Structures are given as C-alpha cells and as structure tokens.
Amino acid sequence: MTEKLSHVDETGRARMIDVSEKPETERRAVARGEVVMRQKTFELIRDGVIKKGDVLTVAQIAGIMGAKHTSELIPLCHPLPLLDIKVELALDAQLPGLQITAMIKTIGKTGVEMEALTAVAVAALTIYDMAKAVERTMRIQNIRLVEKTGGQSGDVINE
Helix, strand or coil: CCCCCCCECCCCCECCCCCCCCCCEEEEEEEEEEEECCHHHHHHHHCCCCCCCCHHHHHHHHHHHHHHCHHHHCCCCCCCCCCEEEEEEEEECCCCEEEEEEEEEEEECCCCHHHHHHHHHHHHHHHHHHHCCCCCCCEEEEEEEEEEECCCCCCEECC
C-alpha cells in the first residue's frame, strides 16, 4: 500500500483518480455503525409507534438510496454500478439503540467502501430524523469499514 494520498496530485491539488487502466474485479464492502438513544426512544421504535412511521423500513430504504447516490455526495468518488446493496438494522437493547450494517457489491475498477459507509451514515441520519421529536440527544457513532474485498490493494478485515 502506498503512503501517498491518492486524491492529491504532485502540486497538492485535489484530483479524481484515473481508473481506466485497472482491471474489473468483483468488489465488496461492509460497513457498520450505531445510533444510541434513551430507553424510551428505543422502546417506541421497537414497538413501531414513532409518529413518522416505520423507522426501520424507512431507514433501510434511505441507506440503500444513500449508497446509490454516493458519487453525488462525495466529490471525488466514481459513479459505480452497484450490483447488490443490503442494509440491515438490528435493535440492540444493550446500547440501547440500533446497529446498522451495509453490504455493497459491484464488479468494477474501484471499490465500494464509500458506498457502504454512506449507506450506514444515511440510515443513521434517517433514524435520527424520524425519532428527533421524541429525543434530540441520540448519538450516531462508530461508523466504520468492517471489511472490503477485491482490487489491487487486497482484502481488508477490520473486525
């Protein structure tokens, strides 16, 4: 792995990477994050009685949409054909809150880590938006890349 920033040219200016010479490979990325909340908010979401509607379903769809729009949100990301997007939300009484996991897959010249991270972030923001009338102290935390496979830099497993 290089010690140089890939999106900076020799003069220090931002640049989009030229991936035209890279081979297409299957690429996959998994990201996770959490939304921590008070017990009462957790129970309202668990019981499906938040006034804005079904928090879990809406956040799942929002995460999928976030992944699909990553290149429009992150300036130097390449638009990619996403072949599979899975966003899962799990109630976690120990937090209390929600665990969010996103898995993205493509066949392409560049990875899908940003798409997976964006899916988690957008799902978390949607949970906050849907439940903020009940609680404004929720914490979105620990959004991270769990693993990525494919590409020249090889596989990464962080947990």
